[in-house]
Amino acid sequence: MAKVEIYTSAFCPFCYRAKHLLDRKGVAYDEIDVTFSPAKRAEMTAKAGNTSVPQIWIDGQHVGGSDELSDLEIQGRLDELLGGAP
Numbered sequence: 001m002a003k004v005e006i007y008t009s010a011f012c013p014f015c016y017r018a019k020h021l022l023d024r025k026g027v028a029y030d031e032i033d034v035t036f037s038p039a040k041r042a043e044m045t046a047k048a049g050n051t052s053v054p055q056i057w058i059d060g061q062h063v064g065g066s067d068e069l070s071d072l073e074i075q076g077r078l079d080e081l082l083g084g085a086p
Helices: 013-024 038-048 066-074
Strands: 004-008 030-033 055-058 061-064
Touching: 004 013, 004 038, 013 066, 030 038, 038 055, 055 066, 061 066
Parallel strands: 004 030
Antiparallel strands: 004 055, 055 061
């Protein structure tokens, strides 16, 4: 199973949507909440080159945000990236 890392913030509907998709697929992920942590947000921004949340990595590969994650699912490519997740 792939290592999934997702940077989120509280009350973010896009974060909720991305986590819901991963939860539905039974994928475990490391969630880093940047709501009250300027240092974590700066870390995310440096890694992603983007300040918006969520920002998602699968096995170290930056896939983008919620829309990009959904696009991968629609294209049938997400399961492959996740290493055969159900």
